[in-house]
Amino acid sequence: MTRRLGAPFYRRPVVEVARDLVGCELRHEETAGIIVETEAYHETEPACHAYVGLTRRTATLFGAPGVAYVYRSYGIHALLNAVCEPEGVGAAVLIRALEPTEGLDVMRVRRGVGAERQVGNRGPHASHSDLQLCSGPGKLTVALGIELVDNATSLLDGPIRISRRPPAWRDTVPVADRRIGITKAAELPWRFTAAGSRYVSRRPVLA
DNA sequence: GTATGGATCTTCT
DNA sequence: GAAGATCCATACA
Numbered sequence: 001m002t003r004r005l006g007a008p009f010y011r012r013p014v015v016e017v018a019r020d021l022v023g024c025e026l027r028h029e030e031t032a033g034i035i036v037e038t039e040a041y042h043e044t045e046p047a048c049h050a051y052v053g054l055t056r057r058t059a060t061l062f063g064a065p066g067v068a069y070v071y072r073s074y075g076i077h078a079l080l081n082a083v084c085e086p087e088g089v090g091a092a093v094l095i096r097a098l099e100p101t102e103g104l105d106v107m108r109v110r111r112g113v114g115a116e117r118q119v120g121n122r123g124p125h126a127s128h129s130d131l132q133l134c135s136g137p138g139k140l141t142v143a144l145g146i147e148l149v150d151n152a153t154s155l156l157d158g159p160i161r162i163s164r165r166p167p168a169w170r171d172t173v174p175v176a177d178r179r180i181g182i183t184k185a186a187e188l189p190w191r192f193t194a195a196g197s198r199y200v201s202r203r204p205v206l207a
Numbered sequence: 208g209t210a211t212g213g214a215t216c217t218t219c220t
Numbered sequence: 221g222a223a224g225a226t227c228c229a230t231a232c233a
Contacts (some may be wrong), residue, residue: 039225047225049218057218074226075215081225094225138226148217182225 002163007156010065014040014084014091019192021082021093023172027161028144031106033098033134034169035162036194037201039179041081043090046184050090060152061090068160070141070151077138078147082155082162096191098134099199100143107133107143126198136201169194177204 002025010017018040026035043050043061049071050061060069061083069081069092081092100107113129134140141147146160155162165172174192179185180202193200 041225049225052219055219071225072215072217074224075217077215077226079225096225136226179225 002166004156004161004163005066007064007066010082010084010155011086012084014042014093015190017082017084018093018190019174019176021095021162022174022192022194023165023169025101025161025163025166026095026098026140026144027102027163028146028150028159029103029106031100031103031144033100033102033140033144034166034194035095035097036099036197036199037095037097038192039094039096040084040190040192041092041094042085045188047179047182047186048090048092050092054090058090061092063087063152066154066156068150068153068155068158070146070148072148073138078141079137080141080146080150080160094137095140096137097193097197097199097201098140098143099194099197100130100133104130104133106145110145111139111143131198135199175204 018038021035021038024035041048050058064087067083069083073079080095083092085091134143173195175195176189177191179191193204
């Protein structure tokens with residue numbers, strides 16, 4: 001069993017944390033997966049919620065590092081972030097995709113993809129639908145059972161656990177690319193994906 | 208394969 | 221009242 005990442009890991013520059021989170025394990029209740037896609041957000045650029053300053057919504061972002069920032073997107077999806085940088089700096093890493101490793105049955109039920117909807121195996125290891133269980137920030141929170149009530153809970157000793165890379169992922173190479181799904185400052189190369197992973201929400205454009 | 212629109216809620220103006 | 225760090229179904233090529 002790998003151990004959780006500590007506060008010093010999250011207190012660093014947010015882009016470094018985003019890169020280093022690729023290959024780490026995310027766990028909630030009986031479900032878990034390896035992080036294969038992240039994005040960094042910082043108060044100095046307009047795509048970040050903290051750009052507008054300290055409000056009730058963004059208070060978590062400006063708080064202590066190592067805390068979960070969960071908010072509702074487009075009225076439907078809960079998105080999970082890890083608060084970074086020292087307290088007082090508004091920055092966080094959005095967890096965008098996982099490669100599921102444990103509790104796949106529970107994930108399929110939560111996501112509403114029963115066996116009858118599976119299209120069949122497209123590869124030697126995973127079915128088409130399993131590849132898409134956590135291939136997006138709104139999907140993985142459903143699959144892991146993470147909701148708005150988890151906002152502001154600690155990643156250091158709370159219900160959501162993020163642990164350092166398991167041995168099999170020790171040599172994972174994160175690839176930098178443009179951020180996606182946003183209209184402001186999307187050109188920043190602050191999205192990181194695990195090289196070659198089939199579980200990301202979108203393959204990187206850059207080499 | 209790409210393109211489009213609807214669902215739905217929290218926050219801030 | 222409008223905007224938004226999304227997902228899915230549907231339509232068409």
